[in-house]
Amino acid sequence: MSKLYDKKVECPICGNEFTTKKVLSSKLRVEKRDTDFMTYYKTENPIKYDVFVCSECGYSAMEKNFNKIRPEWKEIIKDKITTRWKKRDYSGVRSTEQAIECYKLALYCGELLGLSSYHIANICLRLTWLYRILESEEETKFMRFSLEKYKDFYYNGTFTQDTSNDATIAYLIGELHRRLGEYQEAITWFSNAISSPQIKNNLRLEKMTREQWRVAKESAKKS
Ligand SMILES: [Zn+2]
Structure with a gap:
């Protein structure tokens, strides 16, 4: 319980x-x-x-x-x-639909x-996840919104202590592209994440990035 x-x-x-x-x-x-x-x-x-x-x-x-x-x-x-x-x-126990x-x-x-686009992206990413629980096609729609907002933040926003660092955001952008079937974009963004100095402080993220990069390359070859 x-x-x-x-x-x-x-x-x-x-x-x-x-x-x-x-x-x-x-x-x-x-x-x-x-x-x-x-x-x-x-x-x-x-x-x-x-x-x-x-x-x-x-x-x-x-x-x-x-x-x-x-x-x-x-x-x-x-x-x-x-x-x-x-x-x-909404003070009670929330169903997934109510959380959405x-x-x-x-x-x-x-x-x-x-x-900021960073906060909007975070809200959209959580909507993506909640729709995933429901196995709803809406997941893709919010994944796209989230991706565009993270990109806007990456290019135009300010990284602070309240935001994730640039390596994490670049990885996430790559992974959202990969999930949307856009493998070339995913590869570019995984490469951005790996070349960020921030990644050296996060071994787990580095490992995930290299793994998803490999997956994206394989999918790109097949498609
Ligand atoms: Zn009020």
């Missing part, structure tokens, strides 16, 4: 206090990881609870960003979200508020 608990949250937009479920980290048991970093757990998957949704005003964001608001966002959320918000409550709704709300808010 997975152990969920209620976390108390205060909405930074409207001040409403609500609770949202979290998975006790001590109870997490990793089962396996996909090559695009999707992690499967023997217990409840914590990614389902990574988005907080305010039941009062509709403001939604991933936990990491939930409190990082700019003053002008209050008006934007009130005008564009709250006026159309039909009160919905939460991420879509976070995506909508994130685009409205102009979150």
